Amino acid sequence: MKRNVYLNMKSIEAARQIMFDQFPGADESGAEDIDSVDALGRILAEPAVAALSAPNYHAAAMDGIALDAKLSFGASDDEPKILVSGKDAFWINTGHVMPEGTNAVIMIEHLNVIDSVKNGSSNGSSIEINSPAFPWQNVRKMGEDIVATELIFPRGHKITSYSLGALIAGGVFRVSVKKKPKVLIIPTGSELKSWQYANDNGLKPGDVIDSNSWVLGALCVEYGASFESHAIIHDEIEIIMDAVREATLSSYDMVFIIGGSSAGSKDYAKPVIDSLGEVFVHGVTMMPGKPLLFGKVNEKPVFGIPGYPVSAVVAFEQFAGPLLLKMHGLNPAAKQRETIDVVPARKIASKLGVEEFLRVKIGSVDGRFMASQLPRGAGSITTLTEADGIIRIPPHVEGIAEKEIVKAELIRPLAAIEDTVVITGSHDNTLDLLADQICRTRPGVTISSSHVGSMGGLMAIRKKTCHVAGSHLLDPEDGSYNISYIKKYLPGERVWLVNLVMREQGLIVAGGNPEKIKGLDDLKKKELVFINRQGGAGTRVLLDYKLKELGMTPADIRGYENEEYTHMSVAVAVLSGRADAGMGIYAAAKALSLDFIPVFTESYDLVIPDRFFHTEKIQVLLETIKTNDFKKRVGELGGYGTETTGEAILLES
Amino acid sequence: MKRNVYLNMKSIEAARQIMFDQFPGADESGAEDIDSVDALGRILAEPAVAALSAPNYHAAAMDGIALDAKLSFGASDDEPKILVSGKDAFWINTGHVMPEGTNAVIMIEHLNVIDSVKNGSSNGSSIEINSPAFPWQNVRKMGEDIVATELIFPRGHKITSYSLGALIAGGVFRVSVKKKPKVLIIPTGSELKSWQYANDNGLKPGDVIDSNSWVLGALCVEYGASFESHAIIHDEIEIIMDAVREATLSSYDMVFIIGGSSAGSKDYAKPVIDSLGEVFVHGVTMMPGKPLLFGKVNEKPVFGIPGYPVSAVVAFEQFAGPLLLKMHGLNPAAKQRETIDVVPARKIASKLGVEEFLRVKIGSVDGRFMASQLPRGAGSITTLTEADGIIRIPPHVEGIAEKEIVKAELIRPLAAIEDTVVITGSHDNTLDLLADQICRTRPGVTISSSHVGSMGGLMAIRKKTCHVAGSHLLDPEDGSYNISYIKKYLPGERVWLVNLVMREQGLIVAGGNPEKIKGLDDLKKKELVFINRQGGAGTRVLLDYKLKELGMTPADIRGYENEEYTHMSVAVAVLSGRADAGMGIYAAAKALSLDFIPVFTESYDLVIPDRFFHTEKIQVLLETIKTNDFKKRVGELGGYGTETTGEAILLES
Structure with a gap:
């Protein structure tokens, strides 16, 4: 009985809550000790505490003489003091150890060596100073940078290139970092061919190349996880069942079944999870990505990922990805994208009751960010690769009026968008060529072109939604x-x-x-x-x-x-x-x-x-x-x- | 004679111009062909042009019947049309190939099957429809996503997880990508010990652990290059000379000599480059990083990188890094950081004639970003690891007044800064413990604490520069x-x-x-x-x-x-x-x-x-x-x- 409740369509928020509730200890997952120098990009599982001080001795910060400052007190132009090298004062170079009993350095430029002997090798020569040194001047004191026993980084800190410097200088040569969660990706579908197959044999009508495995695998990597891909499984429930059973009983932390997550007769993801474990979410009120499936088998999270490429990405970014981040000890919202205010170039319709993820191109025109909608089809991966951002339209909103300011999540960095020439209008193949050629003139400048015909281009100029019209x-x-x-x-x-x-x-x-x-x-x-x-x-x-x-x-x-x-x-x-x-x-x-x-x-x-x-x-x-x-x-x-x-x-x- | 001109101190801009002028063809460096699925994060050296269309056939976009739309013209509730399955209409599932002669799909929900035969296997059954289909409705047309011969990505495009999807779907299984530039890092200095040595033997006063090699190596990786580290070389000019000669004659694209880039008697970087090739820049009006050295040996760029850790980072980010980006076919400014407006918590003095890179902590307090200066010492790597941003003070500016709005380059993401509790005031070790513990309550929330004494904390509350004072x-x-x-x-x-x-x-x-x-x-x-x-x-x-x-x-x-x-x-x-x-x-x-x-x-x-x-x-x-x-x-x-x-x-x- 309880199960049927879960099988209603859920909002993104409700479904996500169910997912996190099922894995309350996700952030307590394993750690491993590795050499600090190999830890770039990893997340600390334990705080890093300094074992050594840096510097680990009082060091001269200038070339000159080291002395006890009080020997210099009272020195002036009128009444200079004379120090005897090797007794009162010691020649020293930057970085060297301050001799016992000294606490200040006077720079070589401020000294007057009376006996003409060579620097550094003289004993007994006389040095005249005519201003006092204050204690610890021009000295890098022991622990000035890092004090042994001090916290260098708290747990949860992500190791950057700079971090390596502090860890090594602080004598932390091994660190305990979060293990990378490991995902098994199982592509399913009788129409699927591997890229290697397509490369060797070409495609027949009805064949589809499995690209989702690779996109989802790359997303896993970008979210700090590792992945392995299972061979493609055709629509055979027993084989899918065996693969999921085996994966959840081995060292994988998460399993994706790509394809067959919907409610049709050949959609096997749900029956597989049902019979091996329990389904908690089937169907989320979002578009693309509605047929998302989430369950638990042998205490491991198993996702049914819809097969349309854009649906698969949305399912990952809204569900599997945040859970992977939590398993890695990070804020599940850590990959949330920056948002900016954009102005839709034309009215956008939207369906009530579902949250829509609209892919848009964004152009910086006259100080405003103009957003042009890309096709909605969940089957078109190019609507993601061409997109600069995503406008999310909540379930209770029916559409967006032209020029109504809305938020867009940025896919490309803002600086790249600012450097983009927006060309709207008639299409010509030389525009593609220009887009390829322009980065030879100046890398960074890019072209974004939309094809709406010559008249559409002139209208875009008039509506101030592009920089250039092709006509x-x-x-x-x-x-x-x-x-x-x-x-x-x-x-x-x-x-x-x-x-x-x-x-x-x-x-x-x-x-x-x-x-x-x-x-x-x-x-x-x-x-x-x-x-x-x-x-x-x-x-x-x-x-x-x-x-x-x-x-x-x-x-x-x-x-x-x-x-x-x-x-x-x-x-x-x-x-x-x-x-x-x-x-x-x-x-x-x-x-x-x-x-x-x-x-x-x-x-x-x-x-x-x-x-x-x-x-x-x-x-x-x-x-x-x-x-x-x-x-x-x-x-x-x-x-x-x-x-x-x-x-x-x-x-x- | 010409050489001496270059040996004057240069501004960052002038020195950078000299560097790029010496390597005008840097962006023409090598390419290699790799499998597309291995290309995540790489830069295209040639445009990626679709070899296949996606879909590569007309595909049903819904479950239902495929038909020639014109057979349905005129159908209405009053005058329904009857189609004969297997002759006029063909049962079809989403994704399947449209039968020859059909150009539309009517969804199963809109059909009325008159003879009770099983879906999909019936021949000769009758299907009633009561509205017309328009041509190409519910059909994903061949090439709807990608048309063979179309440009998928121009050269210079950085391959993302999404990109993999478009490449594979478009039949581009191999791509030509820019080779990663390869850097040899040579740490020099008699005081240096490797971390392995320090781990096994501990440190004596005067010993310094080589951390710069690892920081610079990690920076190379973050800039898309690869690196190898040479064993530490003590202050022996012949050995440094041999290492540089050998490296510039082998497959390395760039060489760093760390340490000894200044003008002292034991600073060997300049004489080494001088005798093997030519020095073009020695000394840049920036702080930290002033003793930067740049030259050319056997047509390869060689940098003398100052040995203070912060100086080394600045030297990399201002010079070697941008040149590596250019070699990778990217905009040399691609790693420029986002800037925000900040308000200095107190007056900041600055030296005329040099560009200063001041590390600051930034707190989001009352809607303003308050910047507190960290110590200036170039020897303290923690001034970088604790910094949220960098304020650059140009050579002609003598300082910044309290509350004068200035730009800061962000080191930590803005969202992380927004999620940071700024604690100013008295220091207590339990604050470190709290900083470590807080991410267990909610990952993402962090603590940034500055130690200025209890009274300083209360003053910070009064000046609205912190959230919490420790007192x-x-x-x-x-x-x-x-x-x-x-x-x-x-x-x-x-x-x-x-x-x-x-x-x-x-x-x-x-x-x-x-x-x-x-x-x-x-x-x-x-x-x-x-x-x-x-x-x-x-x-x-x-x-x-x-x-x-x-x-x-x-x-x-x-x-x-x-x-x-x-x-x-x-x-x-x-x-x-x-x-x-x-x-x-x-x-x-x-x-x-x-x-x-x-x-x-x-x-x-x-x-x-x-x-x-x-x-x-x-x-x-x-x-x-x-x-x-x-x-x-x-x-x-x-x-x-x-x-x-x-x-x-x-x-x-």
Whole structure:
């Protein structure tokens, strides 16, 4: 009966409480003694108490003579005192032991040696001083840095590079540190292939490479634990059962079953834990990561980790990770991320009743941090690798209004975000190339680009959510690019228009062009399916312009209403057979070995407000596109011209 | 001739420019191919470009039926459509391959199966749907996450745990990463002993344990490099010369000579580099770290690193470290620390003409970050291990006024500083014990204590620079502790007075009490030297009170004017023979195996302003001192009573 109570969905807080309550002694886990010099990054399990003082003797802190200070009392310019070297005063170098009976050092610069004998070897020479020394001047006293028996670091202290210095100087050559918790990771699922298998055999449709094991293993390492990976287990409950039983009876401190943590008929994580031990949490009101499972087998924590990559990461960071930190004697909240205030670039909807973890890109624009939402799909690991931060929307909140200030947890450091050029607008492959090339001009400066079409880019400039817009908007009236649109949509804005490349636009068709498509005309054939770009995209404007020239209408083209957001996804649609043709650039066709029928050469420009133009990061960008290296790499892509690359004009509209 | 120009002292900026100019190609250093799964934390030397799409097929994103969406067009509650399973519609589970000819999934919850056949195995059963599906609904399209040929990460990207997921999912199983630069560390100096030697043989006066090698090695690791340590070389120029020559001709990318970088007669780093190669920088206007030396031997950078531990760290972080980062393809400024605004608790003097690196403790008090200066000595590694931050005072600035807002670079994370209880005032060994014990109550909460005497503690409360003052101020009028002082010096302040311990004060004398000292009376003997505590210390107030009772004056006691700031340093003064007796607590005497003659039992209290009393970290502290564990450990120190520990009264003065 009691068990069923746990099987309701739990909030993150409630589920976490249950988890910690089940392992109240987690922080009492083992310790081991190691050499201090091997302890970088480890956590002290016992306080480190000095065994030696540092310095362990009274040491001269200057070159000069050591003396008993009271012999110098009364010395002045008028009445200098004369000291006899070897009797009253002793030549000494920095770091050397103060002779018995001395308690001060007078610097060599302040001495007047009367007998001309060599420093350091003289006995009986006379030295004149003309000011008194006070006791302990220029002396590093025994224990000045560390006193033996003193606490150097309390338990729980994390050993840094500096710490090693204090431990060694204090004579603490061995330390008791927390053992690293050891995790066994068991990937399950009939669709899974190891990366080695994929490398040797390639993938068939339906195959998925197991990447979760490696991401979770790396997270374990980052949380101070160690890990081992079990071989992939297909959906066979008995084998999963054996693996979990064996792991919980051996030296592992925690077990992850990846995949099958949901409530379907082939989801074996729950029945496995149920039959070997007890399930305490099944389902948490968070997204991604809802099907999280937590239980106990042979007194060891066992997690069912959902198989979607982002869900797996959230499950780790909200549950398994904090428990590992506690096992390591650390604050379970130790890995909590820094938060900053951000402004959503557009309204964000959210589901009531679950806590959402929205991945966002963040740009520092005009002193505000603008957050642009990445796709929500838990299956897309790139929504995490491209994210600068995470906005958490609590269960009772239904959404966030545009420009409502909210907190974002930072994934990338703030300094890196400040050094990022935010480019919004039309997509072009040369932007990827630019992102790769820019770090050769100045490491640290990065590019973050979002693909919303040319018009979306101009709107982003207007809404002050980006630094640069990528645009190739044709004016059908005069054949010019971008200028008339800027005048119309960015009134009053001083912007620079910089040519990035000239590029060919055309029809992307299957390799070998099986349908023998020669131009836009052929799209009228009803057996052909077209894939379009979204409204506002420069390519769409171009298509519509060309169709008009040809006297065609959208109704003439089957699939005109199917929209994709980038050149590459148009190419993928053709490659996969979803469409027979799409409008796009040569580079996208070439990248996927598709055929390309040129239709037009157009100008792809960068639109940059004047107030950003002179900032360092934009100058680094402009410098980069003018390099021969960049132009050469653009040329190698094919379908581009770089004759006007870098040419800039200032528009004041 | 040209060389001498370089030998003038240089500013940090100028010296750094010279260093980078000497190695313009540092960032072009080697790369190596490794398995992606081993690449956590490494830096990409080449862009990572997707070899596979993820997903690599159109996949169902829900359990249900796959169909061609157009078969569902027009379906409604009034006019449902009937699909034949196996012909029009196909049962499918999440993640599975979409059958040929289908482009949408309808969730199982929205279906009405007319013939009662088992899911998944039925052929020819009828399924009723009553709303249309739109194309690609509930389908994860091929390439939705990653499109083959797309840039996954640009060169210079640092591989995180998340990155591993994108690399593996994108079929990038091997990556080209920057080689780790390899550093040879050569410790030099006749006074140096290895820690292993010290462990086996102990130390004689004049011996110094080599800790710098380990600190610098750990710093190399933290900067992404690897290191090896040479055996200690005594002050023998030929051997140092051989070691540097050999290292620069082998596979090392950089060499450190620790010690002997100054201009004295036994400072061999400069002559060694001079004769093997060229010296470019000798002396930088920074403190600590002034005697930094930089040169080139066999086209490899060689640094002369000053031997004082803090100087060595500054030299690394300002010079060798940034060059290592550049060699690793990173921004040389990548390790620059976050800065915050801090308020110095008192005026800070500074030397014109050098850039000073002042180590400070930082406390978050009343919404301001108060910075208290630690000792300046470059020989004290604890000034770094205890520091929360560093205030850099530029060469042209002579000092910082009290309460002048300045920037501090953070050594500890801001969150840790926020969680720190700042205790200022009298020192007691039970504070160390409390610092060790508190993390058992709640990991993350830490204590930072500064020792300025009881009166200094009350002044810190008044100046709002601490949360808690440790105080044992006796009122000679009524024999009470602290209360009358609080009324006098903290008027209008609501504070809590919490007893930490009762403790014995007495005379600390040499082991075996060779001078047969029985009490304060004996201090009148002129052959005895006393060591005193500083004015304002509770122990000093107690001494003066007792002397008055005995009818004695300061003039009766030789050494009354010699002051120390803690009980332990008084004990060290006695241990080292600098003094015959000092006033202090039993624990300090016991710790150094000295004798103790009890004089008095006094109350050692914590003074806590009411506005802090109810904060979480103070409550954690109060909870900790009430635990039996804490009281037991205090008892074990000896000389303490804990009967009233934790008793609190509120004073409104």
